[in-house]
Amino acid sequence: MNDSAHAIPSQPDATAGDYMVSALALNGQVRAFACRTTRLCQEAQNIHQMSPVAAVALGRLMTGVLLMAEQGLKNTTDTISMIIRSNGPLQGMTVVGSGHQTVRGYCYQPVVETLYKRPGKLDIGQAVGEGTLTVIKDLGLKEPYMGKVELVSGEIAEDITYYLASSEQTPSAVGLGVLVDANGISHAGGFMVQMLPDATEETIQYLETRLSGFPEVTYWMQEGFNPDQILDLLFGDPQIRYFPHKPLAYTCTCSRERMEQNLIALGAREISELAQDPEGINLECHFCAKHYRFSQQQLQNLLAEMVKPRPD
Ligand SMILES: [Zn+2]
Structure with missing residues (x-):
């Protein structure tokens, strides 16, 4: 680091929980966000039992999504999803964040070989591989906003920075970090810095x-x-x-009703096939690993509801 004249705040951190803080700096020319996500990354790890590389990759993306949500969502019901599809061992990830400071996500391949860039430094870029980053913002409008870019490095922070510059024309700097040791995730967090339109060349420099x-x-x-x-x-x-701190949390929004909707979306033919099994089916939520059981009878009822002619 470069030795600046600015004194390092020496107070140890008393508040241990996850939170987001936003700030205005440099004469109001720069907007910044920073967060601690250690606990929610640990919670994701408890749910998904990921190997270190997967835990770090998902933790970085969840942290990035929370920063993007803070920067770009106005209402608590708004959501932002980031989907990575890639050819590395992890194959990709899906993360959803809300305007209510919650996030949830999963890795397509939670258990992969541990790859190192150098001793002690995990190689996330190689584990992710080449692919795309898709961003979907649902702001409660008729159509969700969607943007898609090629991954730059698979290291996540660089990919989000590139997305912001190319798809949203917002010059930004993003830093994301998740640290794992023998006991699991010890620290996670990140920051995002954005130039506001009136930022001078001097401030940028x-x-x-x-x-x-x-x-x-x-x-x-x-x-x-x-x-x-x-x-x-x-x-x-x-x-x-x-600005005031906002607590962050890993929260899933799944419910039996939503699972039913997912089943209905499969179509009548698919459900009638599933309904052949006297054991019924067991659905698992990708985000929180909660199980939803549908008995054969319940599937048959669902099917009957679907094929029933609707009253005009
Ligand atoms: Zn769930």
Whole structure:
């Protein structure tokens, strides 16, 4: 890191939970977001029992989605989904975030070989491989917004930065970090910095210099710094203005009704095939691993409902 004149905040971090903070810095020319996602990444790990590379990749994408949600969603009912489809061992991931500071997600191949870039540094880019990043924003309008880009490196932060620059014409810097040790995920978090339209060339230059030597998020977290302090260290701006913290959580929205809707979407022929099995079927939610049992009788009832002529 470069030695700046700005004093490092020395207060240890007292609040242990996951949260998002946003801020305005450098004379209101830059908007910034930072978050700690350690617990929700641990929760995803408990649900999905992923190998280290998968846990880190999913944790980075979930952290990125939460930052994107904070930046781009206005209503609590809005959602943003990020879908990676790729040719590496992980094959891809789906993550959904809401305007209510919740996130959920899963990796298509949760258990893969541990790949290293160098000793101690997991190779996420190689585990993800080449592919695409699709972003779907449902803002409660008639049609959801959709954008798609090729992956740049599969390291997630670079891919999101590229997406923001090319699809949304928003120059940004994104840092994401998930650290695993022998006991599992120890630290996770990230930040996103965006130039506002009136940012001067001088401000852009200043920030580029600060960013170029800035250590990884997990380095600061290991040292005990919280998201506010990380932004403080990044900007070196005594006038930085913080907005209130928002707690973050891993939350699934699945329900029996939704599972039924998914079944209905398969179509009558598919359901009648499933209804042949006297054992019924057992559906598992991809996001939270909760099981939903449908007995043969329940499937037959569902089918009867579907083929019943609708009253005009
Ligand atoms: Zn669920």
